[in-house]
Structure formats: C-alpha cells, structure tokens
Amino acid sequence: MFDTLKLSSIPPADEALRPLVREFAAQACKFRPAEQRVRSWIGYDADFSRALGQAGLLGLSLPKEYGGGGYGPFARFVVVEELLAVGAPVAAHWIADRQSAPLLLNYGTEAQRQFFLPKIAKGELFFCIGMSEPGSGSDLASVRSRAERTATGWRLNGQKIWTTTALDADYMIALVRSSGTMADRQAGLSQFLVPLRAPGVTVRPIIDLTGTAEFAEIFFDNVELGEDALVGTEGGGWHQVTAELAFERSGPERIYSAVVLIDEWVAHLRAHGRLQGAAATLAGQFSAQLMVLRSLSMAVTARLAAGESPVIEASLSKDLGTSFEQSVPALIADDLGSHPDEAVDADFYRTLQFVSRIAPSYSLRGGTREILRGIIARGLGLR
Amino acid sequence: MEDFDLLPSFERLLEDASPLELVRAIEAGGSAAALWAKLEESGFLDLLVPEAAGGAGITLADAAPLIEALGAWLVPTPVAQTMAARALLAEAGFEAPPGPILLATAAAGRTGPLPFAELADHALVELAGQAVLIRISADMRHPAGLHASRTAALVFPEAPEILAKLALPPGALRALGAVLRAAEIAGIAGKALDITIAYANERMQFGKPIGKQQAVQQQLAVMAEQAVLARMAGRLGCAAGLPPGQDAAAAAKQVASAAVPVIAGIAHAVHGAIGISEEYKLQLYTRRLHEWRLADGTEGYWAGLLGTSRLASPAATSIDFVRSISPV
Numbered sequence: 208m209f210d211t212l213k214l215s216s217i218p219p220a221d222e223a224l225r226p227l228v229r230e231f232a233a234q235a236c237k238f239r240p241a242e243q244r245v246r247s248w249i250g251y252d253a254d255f256s257r258a259l260g261q262a263g264l265l266g267l268s269l270p271k272e273y274g275g276g277g278y279g280p281f282a283r284f285v286v287v288e289e290l291l292a293v294g295a296p297v298a299a300h301w302i303a304d305r306q307s308a309p310l311l312l313n314y315g316t317e318a319q320r321q322f323f324l325p326k327i328a329k330g331e332l333f334f335c336i337g338m339s340e341p342g343s344g345s346d347l348a349s350v351r352s353r354a355e356r357t358a359t360g361w362r363l364n365g366q367k368i369w370t371t372t373a374l375d376a377d378y379m380i381a382l383v384r385s386s387g388t389m390a391d392r393q394a395g396l397s398q399f400l401v402p403l404r405a406p407g408v409t410v411r412p413i414i415d416l417t418g419t420a421e422f423a424e425i426f427f428d429n430v431e432l433g434e435d436a437l438v439g440t441e442g443g444g445w446h447q448v449t450a451e452l453a454f455e456r457s458g459p460e461r462i463y464s465a466v467v468l469i470d471e472w473v474a475h476l477r478a479h480g481r482l483q484g485a486a487a488t489l490a491g492q493f494s495a496q497l498m499v500l501r502s503l504s505m506a507v508t509a510r511l512a513a514g515e516s517p518v519i520e521a522s523l524s525k526d527l528g529t530s531f532e533q534s535v536p537a538l539i540a541d542d543l544g545s546h547p548d549e550a551v552d553a554d555f556y557r558t559l560q561f562v563s564r565i566a567p568s569y570s571l572r573g574g575t576r577e578i579l580r581g582i583i584a585r586g587l588g589l590r
Numbered sequence: 591m592e593d594f595d596l597l598p599s600f601e602r603l604l605e606d607a608s609p610l611e612l613v614r615a616i617e618a619g620g621s622a623a624a625l626w627a628k629l630e631e632s633g634f635l636d637l638l639v640p641e642a643a644g645g646a647g648i649t650l651a652d653a654a655p656l657i658e659a660l661g662a663w664l665v666p667t668p669v670a671q672t673m674a675a676r677a678l679l680a681e682a683g684f685e686a687p688p689g690p691i692l693l694a695t696a697a698a699g700r701t702g703p704l705p706f707a708e709l710a711d712h713a714l715v716e717l718a719g720q721a722v723l724i725r726i727s728a729d730m731r732h733p734a735g736l737h738a739s740r741t742a743a744l745v746f747p748e749a750p751e752i753l754a755k756l757a758l759p760p761g762a763l764r765a766l767g768a769v770l771r772a773a774e775i776a777g778i779a780g781k782a783l784d785i786t787i788a789y790a791n792e793r794m795q796f797g798k799p800i801g802k803q804q805a806v807q808q809q810l811a812v813m814a815e816q817a818v819l820a821r822m823a824g825r826l827g828c829a830a831g832l833p834p835g836q837d838a839a840a841a842a843k844q845v846a847s848a849a850v851p852v853i854a855g856i857a858h859a860v861h862g863a864i865g866i867s868e869e870y871k872l873q874l875y876t877r878r879l880h881e882w883r884l885a886d887g888t889e890g891y892w893a894g895l896l897g898t899s900r901l902a903s904p905a906a907t908s909i910d911f912v913r914s915i916s917p918v
Contacts, residue, residue: 208783209818214651214825216918292909469908473901482901488890491897495844495889498912499823505918506822527815577808584807587787587814590799 215509244294252296260330274325303334314439337367337381373423396444457521461528465535519586604663638677654828661777707742723754765839767886772846773824837915840896848889
C-alpha cells in the first residue's frame with residue numbers, strides 16, 4: 208500500500224541553501240516574541256518576504272527564465288523548514304510561492320508566466336486563493352460565484368470567504384463557475400486571476416478567535432476582467448485545483464505549525480530542571496513523531512520531484528501531520544498543568560493558548576480531515 | 591533508494607516455506623526444523639554478512655523490505671535477528687553457530703518475555719553490559735505459557751559459557767532488536783490492512799459492502815496512515831546502521847509501537863466478531879502485532895530515552911535535533 212513512498216534524502220544542492228535561509232530567519236526573528244513566531248505561516252511581514260525574494264529564496268522551483276532558482280521541490284522544502292523552525296513571518300509570499308506560481312507555470316499562458324512569475328520570485332506580488340464560499344466548504348464543486356463572458360473578457364460576481372491573507376494580497380486566483388449550473392458539479396468551473404484592487408472588489412476582514420484578522424471575506428460586484436484573467440482552460444478549473452492541492456497538502460508546513468511551542472516548552476523544562484520522567488517521555492514522543500513525519504513529507508516531495516501529482520499521498524501526509532500538530536498543545540498543556548506550582552513565563556503561556564485556540568484550523572485549511580480520509584479511502588480501493 | 595531485486599525471490603521463498611498452516615502449527619508447539627532448513631538452504635540467512643566473510647553484504651537499509659516481508663509472512667522463528675547476529679559475529683571474526691539466534695538484553699541476568707525464545711538455540715545477549723554469544727539450554731528457558739505463543743524469558747546462570755565476545759556499545763543490541771521489530775511491525779500491519787480492506791469490500795450489511803460506509807472508510811484511512819507511518823519508521827531505523835544509533839532506533843520503535851494499538855484496534859473493529867475467532871486469520875496478525883509492540887521496548891520506553899537525549903541536546907530547535915538524529 209502506497210509503495211511509492213520511499214525513504215528519500217534531500218539533494219546536496221538543495222541542502223546547500225540552508226545556511227543562507229537560516230541567517231535570514233534568525234534576523235527576522237530576533238525581536239519577535241514566541242507568541243508571534245508561533246503564528247508560523249500566518250505571520251505576515253511583507254518586508255521580510257521582499258528581502259527573501261531579493262536574496263533569491265522565493266520561487267526556487269521556477270525555471271531561471273522566469274526569475275526562479277531552477278531548483279526542484281526539495282529546495283522549497285529546505286527553505287520552508289528553516290523558516291518555520293524558528294517561526295519566521297512567511298505569510299505574505301506563502302500562497303504565491305507555494306501554489307500560485309506552480310499553477311501559473313503549469314497552466315498559465317506564456318504572457319501570464321512572463322508577467323507574474325518574476326514578480327512572485329522577487330517577492331513583489333502576493334497572492335491568495337479563492338476557494339471557499341459561504342455555501343461551499345468541503346463541497347467545493349458547489350461554488351456559486353460566476354464569471355460571464357463579455358465582449359472584452361469576463362464579468363465576475365459572487366463571494367469568497369475564509370480567504371487567508373486576502374487583506375494584503377495583490378491577486379486572488381479564484382475558482383468560479385464559468386458555464387453550466389451547480390448541477391454540473393465539477394464541469395464548468397474555471398480559475399481566474401482577480402486583482403484585489405479592481406473596481407467592484409470589496410475585502411472585509413474577519414476577526415478570528417485569537418483576535419487576529421488573518422482571513423477575510425471578498426465580494427465581487429460586476430468585476431470586469433480581461434481575456435487574460437483566465438488561468439488554464441475554461442472548464443478545467445477542477446482538474447487544476449486538484450493538482451494544486453498536491454502542492455498545498457504535502458509540505459513540511461503540515462507538521463511544523465506548533466514546533467515553536469515545543470521549543471518554548473523545552474526551554475521551560477530546562478529552566479525548571481525537569482529533564483526526566485513524564486516530561487522526557489513526552490519530549491521523546493514529539494521528537495520521534497517529528498522525525499518520521501518529516502521523512503514522510505520528504506517521501507511525498509520526492510514524488511513531486513519525479514513530476515507526479517501525489518494527491519493521495521499528500522492527503523495522507525497532511526492528515527498525519529496535522530493530527531500531530533494538534534496533539535502538541537493538548538499534551539503540553541497537560542504537562543504544564545500537572546505542575547501547578549511552577550512559574551510560567553507569560554509569553555510561553557500566551558504561545559500555548561494561541562496554539563490551543565488556533566489548532567482546529569490545522570485540519571480545516573487545505574481540506575478537512577474527513578475529506579482527506581475520504582480521498583485516502585478511495586485510494587485504498589474501497590468500492 | 592531503488593527497489594530491491596531480491597524481494598520477489600525472498601517473498602516466493604516465504605510463501606512456500608511459511609504458509610499460515612505452518613505458522614499456526616509452530617505457534618501451537620510444532621517443530622520449526624523444516625522451515626529453518628529451507629531458510630538455511632536459501633542462503634538468505636547470510637544476507638547481511640559481509641561479502642568477505644561469505645555473505646551477500648547487503649546493508650540493513652537495503653534489506654528493510656525483506657525484514658518487512660518476514661513480518662508480513664508471520665515467519666514463526668527469529669529470522670531477522672539471526673541475520674543481524676550473523677552479520678555482527680562475522681564482522682567480529684566469529685563463525686555463527688547453526689540455528690536461530692536471538693538478540694537479547696539481560697541487565698540482571700534475565701530477560702523479559704522474548705517471542706519465539708523457545709525455538710532459539712543461541713542468544714547474542716548484552717549481559718552485564720557486555721555483548722556475548724551464549725548457547726541456550728533448556729533450563730534457561732522460562733516459557734510464558736501463553737496460548738499459541740512460543741514466548742519465553744531467558745534466565746542465565748552466573749557464569750555462562752561464552753562462545754564469543756563482541757565489542758558493541760551498551761544498548762546496541764536492544765536498539766538493533768527494536769529496529770528489526772519496527773520493520774516487521776510494518777510488514778505485519780501492511781498485510782493486516784490488505785486483509786481488512788478486502789473484508790470491508792466483501793462483507794455486506796444494510797444491502798451494501800461495509801466499505802461503502804463513510805464511518806468504516808474513515809477508520810480504514812486512519813489504519814492505512816498508521817501502517818505507512820510504521821513503514822517509514824522501520825525504514826528509517828534500518829537506515830541507521832548495524833547496529834543503529836540509539837536515537838534513530840528509538841524514534842523508529844516509538845512510532846511503530848505506538849501505531850500498533852490503533853492498527854490492531856481498527857482491524858478488529860472493521861471485522862466484527864469473526865476477527866476474534868481462532869479459525870479466521872486476522873488474529874494471527876494482531877496477536878503478533880501486540881507481542882512485537884512490547885518486545886525490545888514499547889513506545890513509552892523509547893520515548894523516555896529519546897526525550898532524555900532531546901532535553902540534553904545542544905540543538906537550537908526541535909527540527910535541528912530531529913535532523914541531527916535522522917539517518918536521511
């Protein structure tokens with residue numbers, strides 16, 4: 208079962224990127240408290256993203272002719288790993304670098320590639336993805352937003368919601384209906400590049416339970432788009448989105464959302480001299496699972512590097528990874544609360560509670576646990 | 591890592607030499623002599639022995655799929671342990687004795703329960719911190735008396751005859767045993783998964799196969815995830831050398847052992863009552879999984895050792911620590 212997943216190592220040329228990224232990450236995190244760093248890939252700093260782009264650390268997997276690094280998927284693995292290890296703020300460029308750029312490279316027109324890819328690689332253009340709608344969550348094929356043909360291109364109407372980084376992004380790549388009706392399901396869906404500052408686009412922040420406006424709702428009211436707004440083929444949106452999700456679901460970010468919390472906890476244990484017993488066992492459990500999950504993510508990355516679209520394997524890796532991430536705050540909270548007389552650093556406490564509150568999102572974003580397990584079950588041949 | 595050419599012929603050997611009827615017979619107290627003779631004749635027992643010493647010189651990393659196959663075929667005698675013991679003995683210049691060799695650790699002169707110890711002629715055992723080869727006599731075996739099991743503890747005399755003395759770091763034999771168990775757990779789990787999926791596709795309730803029920807599908811997805819995780823763990827452990835480093839071995843067995851209750855639990859839940867009947871084959875796999883989880887240390891044992899290492903490590907972050915102990 209899943210025999211394609213093999214122990215894989217990072218090629219030396221990709222591994223060689225590590226020291227440079229590490230330096231950038233350390234600089235960016237110097238004055239950021241743990242509570243900020245644990246936001247991981249929802250921590251936003253456009254200047255930092257631009258600096259990474261200038262240093263050639265974004266768009267690594269894009270061909271050099273489009274301003275990329277000409278590396279394979281493992282280069283991104285190394286860069287992402289180093290940035291997330293310490294909680295550098297990567298949200299600004301995150302979506303563009305992870306999935307918009309590969310999508311445009313694979314399905315975009317030559318003009319789209321030439322315009323967008325170099326700017327993404329430089330950290331000058333930021334993207335968000337428009338998938339969920341008020342009535343369409345896991346049932347993504349039921350989206351109602353609609354693009355209609357006009358003499359000059361397309362007219363967009365509808366609404367997207369729960370869109371990460373939409374407040375600050377320049378473009379959204381939105382999945383909308385371009386023909387047929389909801390009854391046609393996956394057929395008739397297309398992806399469009401929508402400039403978020405275009406007339407008719409309204410972006411409203413949504414405050415989450417941590418007090419952060421991390422996601423937003425976006426309204427399209429007769430937004431006029433050119434012919435060149437269409438990405439890929441008209442009606443091919445579903446297929447394209449599925450391929451995109453293999454990128455979205457396989458990365459090490461699906462394991463590392465809570466690693467900053469683990470490290471803060473380790474610092475707490477050391478400060479209180481609790482290096483044996485139940486605490487050590489828990490630290491060992493975290494380390495063992497991290498090591499094996501990391502190898503699993505590398506095995507999936509190796510499939511991407513081989514040019515495949517490992518949708519099922521990526522689902523498996525993501526479900527295991529997010530289950531681990533979600534276990535971290537619960538287990539650390541129990542350890543901490545089992546020592547009620549121990550002094551707890553306020554930043555560490557805030558970090559723990561931030562993760563406890565936001566952790567449910569880990570298994571929602573990019574496809575819910577139940578949807579992923581359904582994909583895996585189909586892959587198992589359950590008829 | 592490339593697919594391993596030896597695997598198909600090894601699987602054919604196991605298919606012929608270790609059918610489930612024989613597994614049942616040996617577990618019930620039957621002789622494993624004929625099985626052992628076939629294994630010996632095949633040459634696979636010297637798989638890990640260096641070529642200079644007459645073996646195949648395969649690394650444990652490359653042999654991992656074969657170790658998994660030993661689990662998948664429920665081979666009822668300590669084959670992987672014998673392969674590893676032969677390699678260690680050969681590297682130290684000793685000739686291995688014939689017959690099964692157990693890997694064991696006996697801190698105070700006795701071991702915990704060791705699966706198939708009733709069938710082993712020799713033990714490569716860490717005794718008072720020293721790795722030594724000892725012939726196992728009948729009076730050393732203390733069978734657990736468990737139904738359908740040849741598990742026994744070994745109690746060594748004060749001054750046993752030592753056939754060979756190996757320079758291995760303390761804990762190396764237990765770490766090696768743990769890695770082999772992890773790979774075998776992965777093999778057993780993979781087979782249990784296949785059996786459970788096939789059953790879910792056949793068993794009709796409410797007018798359709800139970801595998802069509804989302805509640806069942808979600809559980810099988812979890813079972814598959816844990817089986818893949820265990821396989822990745824076993825492969826990592828096998829890539830950590832012979833004998834492996836303690837931290838990598840700890841991570842491998844921690845993850846593989848922790849997967850066992852989930853995997854066995856779901857396999858039985860999906861099967862319903864037939865799964866706990868003796869006649870049906872599932873119990874052969876889940877019984878083995880539960881014993882393998884304990885043998886050579888559970889998830890809790892290895893997490894304790896690995897965590898102590900983590901908390902004492904100079905690594906700046908958890909990810910740095912994991913990278914420092916990972917063989918890949």
